Amino acid sequence: MAQANIGNVTSKKYRITCEEETIIAAGEGVLSSPPPGLISSDAIVIHEPVDQVAEAAKHLASSIEEAGFRVLGLRSCGGESCKSIEWIVDTWRWLAQANASRATTVFILGGGALLDAAGFAAATFMRGLPTVLVPTTTLSAFDAAVGGKTAVNLEGKNVVGAFHNPRAVLVEPRLLASLPERPFKSGFAEAVKHSLLSGWSDMKFLESVIGGALARSPESLSQLALWSLGFKMSIVVKDPREGGLRRILNLGHTIGHVVEAASRYSLTHGEAVAAGLIAELMLAEEETRLDSSVTRWTANTIDSIGLPRSPPEKVIPSILANARRLLLLDKKRVGETIVMPLLREPGDVVLARVSIGRILSLIEVAWG
Ligand SMILES: NC(=O)c1ccc[n+]([C@@H]2O[C@H](COP(=O)([O-])OP(=O)(O)OC[C@H]3O[C@@H](n4cnc5c(N)ncnc54)[C@H](O)[C@@H]3O)[C@@H](O)[C@H]2O)c1
Incomplete structure (x- = not known):
């Protein structure tokens, strides 16, 4: 380069x-x-x-x-x-x-x-x-x-x-x-x-x-x-046609897309991704033992930008009601699981198969 x-x-x-x-x-x-x-x-x-x-x-x-x-x-x-x-x-x-x-x-x-x-x-x-x-x-x-x-x-x-x-x-x-x-x-x-x-x-x-x-x-x-x-x-450049590695760019987007669609696009893409990022880092804390300081850094950065770290109250009933249906529509779904990037630490990410049930319970705990 x-x-x-x-x-x-x-x-x-x-x-x-x-x-x-x-x-x-x-x-x-x-x-x-x-x-x-x-x-x-x-x-x-x-x-x-x-x-x-x-x-x-x-x-x-x-x-x-x-x-x-x-x-x-x-x-x-x-x-x-x-x-x-x-x-x-x-x-x-x-x-x-x-x-x-x-x-x-x-x-x-x-x-x-x-x-x-x-x-x-x-x-x-x-x-x-x-x-x-x-x-x-x-x-x-x-x-x-x-x-x-x-x-x-x-x-x-x-x-x-x-x-x-x-x-x-x-x-x-x-x-x-x-x-x-x-x-x-x-x-x-x-x-x-x-x-x-x-x-x-x-x-x-x-x-x-x-x-x-x-x-x-x-x-x-x-x-x-x-x-x-x-x-x-x-x-x-390492994965021009999204065959593998490039899927790490979906960080924050699995739950972010649920939030965006459940809000009927009243939230912008970035607002939904901000909330999705925090939720997916919370998931990583449990699944890959991500240190909670990373989630705190991200929440503070999102606050400083003025983006929401969780969806507004009025959107939450729709997220809870539609999350399963929306996750089933995810292009990354394989059966009852979704292949999604999870952070182990900053700069170290794994593509993990996470069950839809696990994502739903995280959403429930985080925002229910
Ligand atoms: N190809 C990709 O890799 C990729 C990645 C992420 C998102 N997207 C797509 O991007 C789209 C969203 O893009 P966006 O967030 O840039 O919004 P946008 O392109 O829809 O633009 C939003 C509004 O801003 C107006 N606008 C654009 N530039 C402006 C300027 N300088 N000043 C004032 N107004 C301006 C536009 O006319 C439009 O009304 C979605 O369709 C999404 O699917 C594509």
């Missing part, structure tokens, strides 16, 4: 397979000086319909043209409604009408939903156009922008999708500034998860930057994004 610094921008390159590599670059001005070689012929820009992001998309399109390439078109969409097969069909038609070819680079400026949807359109059009992702939410800047998962919803969440790794992920921290407080905080839960999977030294690093990042300092946000996406990439 090679690192380079130009002005405020730091970039790192990760090799995934012999044909695929991803550059991660973060810092103020990253869109004015994107790493060279990302465009070979022409480009398409797809962006959030939010003023600040739309402005950045136009600015990016001008820089691409100034560099001597053509921009075939700009298109916007935002939020979960983009993740529909109807939007994908419209986008495929639009790409065809714009004369996009295999040599067209698709720049996507968006949150996790638009990156998933437009990433899927790019992954499938002419069997795959190269993408450059510009995450505009903390969730995407700390997590979703790397790993290559693209998808749309059909009957359920992320049912139709493809693996398609971006050529580059460019994090412009100023684009995160227009996020309202709740979604802004939400993405930090994934950074906490990454630090626990990585070990004490990265937990200390997180402690050192989190205050500045929560205060929206561009420098701290860039450092946090570069580290958090980089940690995820270090796992992804």
